[in-house]
Amino acid sequence: MTSTEAIRVAGLTRSYGDHRVLTGVDLSVPAGALVALLGSNGAGKTTVVRILATLLKPDGGTATVNGYDVVSQPGEVRESISLTRQFAAVDEILTGRENLVLVARLRRLKRPGDVADELLARFDLTDAGGRRAATYSGGMRRRLDIAMSLIGDPPVLFLDEPTTGLDPQSRREVWSTVRELAGRGTTVLLTTQYLEEAEHLADRIAILHEGRILVDGTLAELTQLFPPTTRELVERQPSLEEIFLALVSPARTTA
Structure with missing residues (x-):
């Protein structure tokens, strides 16, 4: 990891009609x-990703990806990124290898x-490359989808809830793939509702709630937001789930 910012977001806002989804996101x-x-359902995670991927324009604020402004330099941003959304975008009629060859040709x-x-x-x-993608398990289809997104070696990858709908075994297969990507130096912004997923994979965790980032830091830094552990039968740190629920609880957000 370097000190260079691959993604920078400042004061990002976005509304759909009268409904304000993002109220000033900094990341x-x-x-x-x-x-x-x-973030919970409706927190605005996908809206942030869509803006960063130049699929949606913000109402206010600024955002840059790989040094390019998402509004004034959308072409350069698109050349720098790949986006894997919630459901695998593979052609099930083609084999796994044919899917990859098609994208490489495009x-x-x-x-x-x-x-x-x-x-x-x-x-x-x-071993599965010659089989039609329709025969793949959920985890295999998702791994193929991520592989397709990496053709051309984009420096920044957006994974928008990549394990939605997968069984536990398939989810862990995807986790292994994501760890491997991070190990190769790819910048990854992962949106998820699964707290265990963030806990296992992320270098840093940002919690989005009611249109803004509540906290942003390492798991160790987030843990420090809670009082020191108490010794009862065993010493125990708060889990990421407990941190998340405490931060987004009505009592805290209305205080």
Whole structure:
């Protein structure tokens, strides 16, 4: 991880009609970091990602990705990113390898077959590469989807609730894939409702609630928001779930 910011968001606002979704989001993601953006349904996580991916314009504030402004330089931003959304965007009629070759050709890469084979090996899909994607398990389909998103080596990857609807085994397969990506230096912004997911994967955790970031820090830093542990039968730190629920509880947010 370096000190360079891959993503910087300041004062971001967005409304849908009279409904204000983002009320002033501030967020910084260092290059090479894996940052989890936590929030309940409707908190605005996907809206933040859509703005960063240039799919939606903000009402106010600023946002840059890889040094490019999302409003004034959308083309440069798109060349710097890849977006994997909640449901795998694979063509189930094609084989896994054919899906990868197709994307490599669309990106006008040389030797698309070699690109596909390298990614199949990297994501442990070589044996399944000749099978139609319709036969893949949920975890395999999601790994293929992420592999497709990495064609062209984008420096920034958005994973918008990538394990939604997956069984526990498939979810852990995706976790392993995401860890591998972070280990290679890809900047990852992960949105999730699963607190365990953020706890296992993220270098830093930001909690989005009622349109703004409540806290942003490492798990250890978030833990320090609570009183010191007390010794009863065993010494126990608060879990991320307890931290999250305490921060977004009505009693705290209305205080």
